[in-house]
Amino acid sequence: MTIDKAMEILKENGYKYTEKRKDLISLFAEEKRYLSAKDVQEALKEKYPGLSFDTIYRNLTTFVDLELLEETEWEGERKFRFTCAHNEHHHHLICLTCGSTKSIHTCPMEVLNSELNGFDVTGHKFEIYGYCTDCRD
Template sequence: MNKDEALIVLKAKGYKHTDKREDILDLFDKKGGYLSAKDIQFALREAYPGISFDTIYRNLSLFRDLSILEETELDGEKIFQFHCSEHHHHHLICLRCGRTKTIEVCPMQDLSRLDPEFLVTGHKFEIYGYCKSCQKALREADESINEADALHIL
């Protein structure tokens, strides 16, 4: 899914095209990963100084219900990204920047052997960690803190 496809879905389902909706979808198009309502509010603060979490969540819920966005939870906060309309797959999710990477392997193929009588109706498999560039940034930040601590001791 991308912004243009999402706008087509909204129109086909009879929903109004608004600047706020388009701007929210544009953020997802540019980000290429998960965003929280807080991320969206921060990004849109200049264009819409009074935009409320209520407005953002209402639109995010609508987009989720129309399968424009998919939702997951991280540290108790709902985060969203464009719905993957490709084939069945899962994601690696960076805890720092929110970028995702597709995992082509589905662990459910092996897990279904555990109880062949259990009927699985759906599943979600996500792995959380840090992408290469965020690992580097975290190491550099850690090194600066260690240097500052060493200077403070002297």
């Protein structure tokens, strides 16, 4: 996903092009890690001092709905990251300190299939939390 592609998807879905939306998308493209709404507000406060949590959450929710961002929750807080550039099935390692992620291509569903006993799985999400090599030290 690129910033231009994300903005194109917004336009195709009836959303206006605004500098604020582009700056939000650009922030996630640059950071390449999970960010909270508070992180977003902090990063953009100089350019947009009156940017409210409502505006941030409304846009982040829209971006998730349009699959521009991925969402997770840890420590009771929703966090967001730019959608992965590749479309193949994968999961993530997530650093609890810096929010950086690493894709992993092993899927636990391959092991669990024998234990599902007729349960009809419609989707799943698998994340491993811990500390990256930079934050561990």
